Amino acid sequence: MPPRAHPHLLDLPILPIGESSAPGTKRIIPLANNEATEPPSAAAQDAARKAxxxxxxxxxxxxxxxKQAIAAAYDVDPAGVVCGNGxxxxxxxxxxxxxxxxxEVIIGRHxxxxxxxxxxMAGAAPVYAVSSGDANHLSFGLQAALDAVTPKTRIVFLDNPCNPLGTYVSRDDLWAFRGKLPEDVLLVIDGAYADYATAEDFDPGDGLVLAGKNTVVLRTFSKIYGLAGLRVGWAHAPASVVEVLNKVMRPGNLSGVSLAASEAAVKEQDVVAGRxxxxxxxxxAFAASLEADLGYTVLPSQSNFLLVTPPAGASKNAAALYQGLMAEGVLVRPMGPYQLPDSLRISVGTEEEMGIALDAIKKVEGV
Structure with a gap:
């Protein structure tokens, strides 16, 4: 008899990822995995080679x-920074x-x-908070999350901006939400896409960490920095959480190459601003074309992707559009696993790539 894993792990799903290839196509437009369109900066590449x-x-x-470089770039205390393998x-x-x-752990439905x-994996039960808003502006359901809190609740995971919606929770709403959560519930704000946000009332949440509000903010080098292949992320956390993470983090979890490239990249905030x-x-511009030319519903996004829904009268539904685009070498992401079967998530590529994607959508739709 083979060794047995813990029973609660036996039906654990594998995280779905987007396609990276399409057999039979000569050209691939990779818009499925929210990767950066630009390669790592020249300074990051040079630092990696030296490492x-x-x-x-x-x-x-x-x-x-x-940690020192991150603290300087994001105006946080280096003692509150923990670096992870993504x-x-x-x-x-x-x-x-x-x-x-x-x-119990509370998570947004989408x-x-x-x-x-x-x-x-930890043995806890995920509890899903229904998203708020209508089809034109879905967002993390703050009130639904509060209503879901019980004495068993330990963590609330809030991705802001939200993946795959692209919408965000405003500064005032974020602080009010934290204020209504029990003090012993840890709020984890996943800011993987926060570096793309431009809304005036967007707040990544670092002030909550500094105010001692039992909050952790997560960031990554995989997106705007273009270092997805090196797997580097970081947390800004209160001292008590930093102490715990340092105890359970695997020693040597980041390679010397990853450390050097990330340090060089985070020092180039002018590059980040340009991207x-x-x-x-x-x-x-791509969203406006989808709405004006094809009548698609496109959620307003503060990220490097768009949630796109063909209208009811379109010649192709989301599943057929996904297959048609793949045949054209344009890789996008179906949203069935995210309880959004009528929608696709399309990453933002270069201006040329988005032009090719738009033409491919029109071709598949027969426009």
Missing amino acids: MAVANFYPSVTHSEL SSEIIALLAQAYAGLGD GYLYFSICAR RETNQRVRD
């Missing part, structure tokens, strides 16, 4: 230089450290699927 020259030595396990590692560790068998996987502006311009 390779000393890769025979173990990397830093304290990540002190990267923010996904930190999500998993928070779930394991603060939730367990018999506990939120990042890895939250529920990590909750179940944010370009993303906003290309994203909004």
